[in-house]
Amino acid sequence: MSADVGTPAPLATGAPAPLPEDAGQWTARIRRRAVGAFPPERLLPDRQPAYVASWIYVFGVLTLTSLAVVALSGAVLALEGPSWWHQSRVGLFVNSTHLWSVELFFFFMVVHLWGKFFMAAWRGRRRATWITGVVSFIVSVGTAFTGYLSQQNFDSQWIGTQAKDGINATGAGAFFNVLNFGQMLMWHILLLPLVLGLIVVVHVLLVRKRGVVPPFPAKTAAAPALAGDVAPAPAATGGEKIGEQQ
Amino acid sequence: MSVSTQPTEAARHRRRRFKVDRDVEEWHGSYVRYDIVKEFTLALIVVLLLTVVASILFSSPDDHPVTLKSWATANPVDFAQTAITELDGTSGTAGYGPPYNSTPGASQDIVGPISLESAFGVHHPINTMKDYVIDPLKTLPNAPAVHAALTSYTSASPSLQQKWTGAYEKGVAKASFSNGSLGLPAGDYGPVAPMIASLTSMARSGALDGALVSSSQFYGTDYTKPLLFIADGTYMANLGAALHLQGGQWGMMNETGSYPGQAWLWLYTMWYQVSPFTTSSNADAQIWGIMMILTLLLALVPFIPGVRSIPRKIGLYRLIWRQHYRSVEVGGAGGSTGPPAPAS
Numbered sequence: 001m002s003a004d005v006g007t008p009a010p011l012a013t014g015a016p017a018p019l020p021e022d023a024g025q026w027t028a029r030i031r032r033r034a035v036g037a038f039p040p041e042r043l044l045p046d047r048q049p050a051y052v053a054s055w056i057y058v059f060g061v062l063t064l065t066s067l068a069v070v071a072l073s074g075a076v077l078a079l080e081g082p083s084w085w086h087q088s089r090v091g092l093f094v095n096s097t098h099l100w101s102v103e104l105f106f107f108f109m110v111v112h113l114w115g116k117f118f119m120a121a122w123r124g125r126r127r128a129t130w131i132t133g134v135v136s137f138i139v140s141v142g143t144a145f146t147g148y149l150s151q152q153n154f155d156s157q158w159i160g161t162q163a164k165d166g167i168n169a170t171g172a173g174a175f176f177n178v179l180n181f182g183q184m185l186m187w188h189i190l191l192l193p194l195v196l197g198l199i200v201v202v203h204v205l206l207v208r209k210r211g212v213v214p215p216f217p218a219k220t221a222a223a224p225a226l227a228g229d230v231a232p233a234p235a236a237t238g239g240e241k242i243g244e245q246q
Numbered sequence: 247m248s249v250s251t252q253p254t255e256a257a258r259h260r261r262r263r264f265k266v267d268r269d270v271e272e273w274h275g276s277y278v279r280y281d282i283v284k285e286f287t288l289a290l291i292v293v294l295l296l297t298v299v300a301s302i303l304f305s306s307p308d309d310h311p312v313t314l315k316s317w318a319t320a321n322p323v324d325f326a327q328t329a330i331t332e333l334d335g336t337s338g339t340a341g342y343g344p345p346y347n348s349t350p351g352a353s354q355d356i357v358g359p360i361s362l363e364s365a366f367g368v369h370h371p372i373n374t375m376k377d378y379v380i381d382p383l384k385t386l387p388n389a390p391a392v393h394a395a396l397t398s399y400t401s402a403s404p405s406l407q408q409k410w411t412g413a414y415e416k417g418v419a420k421a422s423f424s425n426g427s428l429g430l431p432a433g434d435y436g437p438v439a440p441m442i443a444s445l446t447s448m449a450r451s452g453a454l455d456g457a458l459v460s461s462s463q464f465y466g467t468d469y470t471k472p473l474l475f476i477a478d479g480t481y482m483a484n485l486g487a488a489l490h491l492q493g494g495q496w497g498m499m500n501e502t503g504s505y506p507g508q509a510w511l512w513l514y515t516m517w518y519q520v521s522p523f524t525t526s527s528n529a530d531a532q533i534w535g536i537m538m539i540l541t542l543l544l545a546l547v548p549f550i551p552g553v554r555s556i557p558r559k560i561g562l563y564r565l566i567w568r569q570h571y572r573s574v575e576v577g578g579a580g581g582s583t584g585p586p587a588p589a590s
Contacts, residue, residue: 048280049273051570058289065290069297086308095308096301099505104296106510118562122548124270134545141510148501148508154309155501158486161477162498169354169531171362174345174369179474182467214270215567216558218574 042208052212056119059112060207066105067200071193073098078189082152102144109137121213129210132203139196146188149178156181267554307503309489314458314472317481318449322423325449328479329442330418332374334411339474345369346474354531363531370470378475382457383444392444395437402436410436418442493518513537 022028076094077085085091113133122130148159160178167173177183262269310316318325331337343352344363353363380400386392399407417430428443448454458475459466476482483492491497498515501507514537523529547553557563564571 044282045280047277050276050278051567053569054566056566061285061289062293065286065293068290069293092305092308093301096306097297099306100300101293101297103506104293110510118557118560119566120267120554120557123268127548130548131545138541144508152311154311155307157311157473158491161473162493166530166534168345169363170534171366174366177370177470179470180468214273215570216266216563217271218571
């Protein structure tokens with residue numbers, strides 16, 4: 001059942017323009033909050049604070065792009081199934097790209113994590129960004145671990161039979177059987193990537209929302225007096241205020 | 247460059263004491279051009295190139311898995327020595343405890359009597375005598391002698407079974423293998439000798455691999471039973487040791503060959519190399535407990551006074567932001583120089 005809401009003037013897209021009473025819609029509320037939190041210039045900025053000038057910042061995007069290569073190579077492996085790469089030279093090559101992109105992913109992520117630690121990047125309401133980063137690291141370890149268990153070779157056997165004792169000691173072995181290939185494969189290609197993907201999305205959105213953490217106060221600065229544990233102004237992250245150019 | 251030091255409206259309402267390891271000064275300095283899409287694209291190209299080059303140069307390891315067939319073929323005596331422990335219930339799996347069986351006192355404890363391993367009980371039940379020996383031998387077609395031996399063994403009293411298995415364990419320790427059959431010193435092994443001999447032959451033919459995986463359904467993906475059987479022997483352990491994969495060799499993070507493996511597990515693996523965990527019967531539970539606490543602490547670093555000050559005290563941040571500090575402290579032309587403006 002719907003009420004007659006009249007015929008508002010059409011938008012440029014051809015759809016009718018929203019009416020004032022539409023503001024209470026769930027859809028409208030979510031859209032309003034999303035646009036408020038993530039205006040386009042904040043999601044895809046074309047300016048950044050001048051202090052973002054170090055190679056250490058590259059490791060965040062390198063982590064993201066290597067994760068993309070991990071997902072892409074894993075998807076190609078999934079096309080032919082888990083036994084393919086044991087029987088095909090092309091499959092072996094794709095498996096190698098999967099392995100090495102994982103190695104790169106972890107290398108970049110660990111450097112990124114330590115870089116953020118030494119920047120104390122949790123300052124200024126960025127604690128959730130830090131926590132989601134740590135959680136994504138832990139979930140990545142689990143995803144890689146189940147990948148090693150899904151290889152169907154001696155490594156899988158060895159890692160599974162060695163790791164079972166630790167997993168069983170926690171009680172998790174009752175539900176997470178590292179010797180069950182089918183179960184580990186499902187965790188590796190569906191459950192953990194899904195969780196990891198969601199956490200990474202939240203992490204990146206938090207980075208875009210809060211911006212890159214500013215430096216500690218300079219030594220020449222007077223002792224800080226009053227400040228809030230709050231986010232930077234939109235100008236600090238969204239590029240709305242360009243300021244001086246270097 | 248210039249810096250505003252005026253408190254924002256929001257901060258006036260939220261006057262909190264500035265804590266340098268928790269709070270930040272709002273940035274009112276300059277901005278530079280930044281093409282996020284271009285940066286992502288270039289990074290993707292670099293990672294793709296590195297990945298392809300590493301894959302061409304180093305490929306990836308793929309050592310063949312151990313099967314019951316390959317084990318019994320390569321070392322039939324070790325297979326028979328393990329099989330008898332599965333039959334008499336003295337193998338590692340038979341005495342493992344949860345989640346495979348309910349062997350009393352086999353669970354690991356984290357602290358004192360707390361055992362999460364026991365809390366969830368037996369979820370993957372394995373009766374090594376039945377699952378590894380009796381049931382597979384029952385599937386052998388046209389083997390009346392084996393079936394008669396099974397009947398004889400299963401209908402015997404426990405003390406008589408123990409007498410046969412005890413004698414066989416001693417005998418198989420001196421066994422040899424030639425012309426396709428096990429040779430043991432003379433002894434009162436009862437039906438155990440033909441049972442283990444048949445199981446060894448079954449394993450060498452590959453039939454035991456199939457029997458243990460497809461015991462419950464045609465499409466099997468659960469290798470718990472054959473893997474635990476294989477791990478009870480010394481054949482697989484010797485292969486792992488030769489490849490430097492033992493727990494005491496930092497093996498948990500290693501792969502076969504000269505590959506980096508799971509280097510990110512270095513801290514978890516390290517605990518297995520140090521006392522008291524090298525000798526503790528509860529090492530797995532204790533190390534997992536330690537790692538869970540450390541992981542929680544890592545996630546909560548922003549909330550832990552003292553720990554969250556480490557980056558500022560170490561001072562590596564001055565290297566990362568050296569351009570910024572140079573402009574502020576030497577040139578005095580940019581960045582924040584006065585009392586910080588409370589960010590909003």
